[in-house]
Amino acid sequence: MSEHVPRLKLSVGERDHIQGPADAKVTLLEYGDYQCPYCGEAYGIIKKVQEKFQDDLRFVFRNFPLTEIHQYAGTGAEIAESAGAHGKFWEMHDFLYEHQSHLSNPGFFLDYAEKNLGLNAKLMNEEISSHVYVQRIREDFMSGVRSGVNGTPTFFINDLRHNGDYQFETLVTAIEQALKPAPVAPVTKIKKTKKVRAKK
Amino acid sequence: MAKKKSSTKNNKKKSAAIGKTGILSPGKKAPDFSLHSTPDQTVSLSEFHGRPVILAFYPADWSPVCTDQMSLYNQILPEFQKFNAEIFGISVDGTWSHVAFSKDRNLKFPLLADFEPKGKVSALYGAYSNKSGESERALFVIDKNGMVSWSYLSPDGVNPGADGILDALEKLYPEKKEHSAAGVPS
Numbered sequence: 001m002s003e004h005v006p007r008l009k010l011s012v013g014e015r016d017h018i019q020g021p022a023d024a025k026v027t028l029l030e031y032g033d034y035q036c037p038y039c040g041e042a043y044g045i046i047k048k049v050q051e052k053f054q055d056d057l058r059f060v061f062r063n064f065p066l067t068e069i070h071q072y073a074g075t076g077a078e079i080a081e082s083a084g085a086h087g088k089f090w091e092m093h094d095f096l097y098e099h100q101s102h103l104s105n106p107g108f109f110l111d112y113a114e115k116n117l118g119l120n121a122k123l124m125n126e127e128i129s130s131h132v133y134v135q136r137i138r139e140d141f142m143s144g145v146r147s148g149v150n151g152t153p154t155f156f157i158n159d160l161r162h163n164g165d166y167q168f169e170t171l172v173t174a175i176e177q178a179l180k181p182a183p184v185a186p187v188t189k190i191k192k193t194k195k196v197r198a199k200k
Numbered sequence: 201m202a203k204k205k206s207s208t209k210n211n212k213k214k215s216a217a218i219g220k221t222g223i224l225s226p227g228k229k230a231p232d233f234s235l236h237s238t239p240d241q242t243v244s245l246s247e248f249h250g251r252p253v254i255l256a257f258y259p260a261d262w263s264p265v266c267t268d269q270m271s272l273y274n275q276i277l278p279e280f281q282k283f284n285a286e287i288f289g290i291s292v293d294g295t296w297s298h299v300a301f302s303k304d305r306n307l308k309f310p311l312l313a314d315f316e317p318k319g320k321v322s323a324l325y326g327a328y329s330n331k332s333g334e335s336e337r338a339l340f341v342i343d344k345n346g347m348v349s350w351s352y353l354s355p356d357g358v359n360p361g362a363d364g365i366l367d368a369l370e371k372l373y374p375e376k377k378e379h380s381a382a383g384v385p386s
Contacts, residue, residue, distance in 0.1 A: 068275050068306050145276055150361035
C-alpha cells in the first residue's frame with residue numbers, strides 16, 4: 001500500500017477567488033466554512049501571513065460549508081459568492097469572518113453590502129433566495145472532498161495538502177519551505193546488478 | 201513473558217492476512233461481525249451482502265475539533281449513496297457514547313460499538329492499537345461480495361478525508377462514476 005499524498009485535484013484557475021499576483025512563488029489555498037470558529041481564527045492569521053510574504057504569496061479561498069453541523073454556513077457562502085459576482089468577494093469575505101456571530105441574520109450582511117460596498121441588496125437577496133450560487137459552492141466543496149479536504153480549515157500549499165496546524169509560525173515555516181528552490185538530485189550511477197537496500 | 205510470546209505467535213499468524221501497515225489488505229475476505237449500533241440494536245456485516253460497505257475505524261467519539269472525520273462523512277453521505285454504499289463508523293466507545301455523539305453531530309449513519317470484547321472487531325481488521333487501547337484510523341471499502349477492495353491506515357493524528365473512499369468506489373463501480381461527483385463535481 002503506497003502512502004497517500006493528498007493533492008489538489010482542481011487547479012487554481014479563472015473560476016477562483018484569488019488575492020496576490022498570478023506569478024507569486026507560492027499559492028496558499030484554503031477550503032473554509034464561514035461559520036467554522038477555527039476558520040474564523042485562521043482568518044486573522046492568514047492576513048498576517050499575507051503581510052509577511054507580500055507578492056511572493058497568492059491566496060485562494062474555496063467554499064467548504066459543513067452545513068450538517070453549521071446551519072448558517074451555506075447562507076454565508078451564498079452571501080460571499082453573490083457579493084463576489086458583483087465584484088466585492090474579498091470585502092464580503094472579510095466582513096463575514098469578522099462578524100461570524102451575526103450569521104443567523106443575512107440582512108445584517110446585505111445592509112453592509114448596500115451601505116458600505118455599494119451593492120444592490122435587493123438583487124443579492126433574490127440571488128440568495130433562489131440559490132443562484134449553490135452549484136458553484138458545490139463545485140468548490142466536491143473539489144475539496146476529492147482533493148482530501150478533511151475538515152475546516154484545510155490548506156493546500158502549491159497543490160499539496162498542508163497537514164500541520166494553521167498557527168502563524170507553522171504556516172510561515174511551510175511557506176518558506178515551499179519558497180526554497182527544489183534541490184537538484186545528484187546524478188549517480190547505480191550498478192544494475194547491485195540491489196540497493198535501505199539501512200534499517 | 202509467556203503471554204508476550206503467545207501474542208507474537210498470533211501476530212505471525214495474522215501477518216499472512218494483513219498487509220505491511222498491519223491492516224487487512226485488499227483481496228481478503230472481510231471478516232463478518234455483529235456489533236451494537238444502539239443499546240438494543242445490532243448490525244452484522246453479512247446483512248449488507250450485495251452492497252458495497254465502507255468501514256471507518258476511528259479512535260474515539262468526541263474529537264476536540266468541530267469538523268472531525270465522522271462529520272465529514274456525514275456531510276458527503278449522498279456521494280456514498282450514489283454507489284448504494286453503506287458506511288459504518290467503528291470505535292471502542294460504548295453505545296451510549298455513540299448515541300450521544302451521533303445526536304450532537306447530527307450523524308445520519310450508524311456508529312458501531314466495538315466495546316465488548318473491547319476492540320475485537322478492530323483487531324480482526326488489524327486496526328486495533330494495543331498501545332492506546334483504541335481503534336486506529338483505518339478505512340476499508342468492501343465490495344458487494346464481501347471482499348476488501350481497498351484499505352488505508354491513516355498516520356497518527358491525520359484525518360484521512362474521503363477522497364480515497366470515493367476513488368475506491370469509483371474503481372469498483374465505474375458505471376456509477378458519471379452519476380457521482382467524479383473529479384470536478386457537478
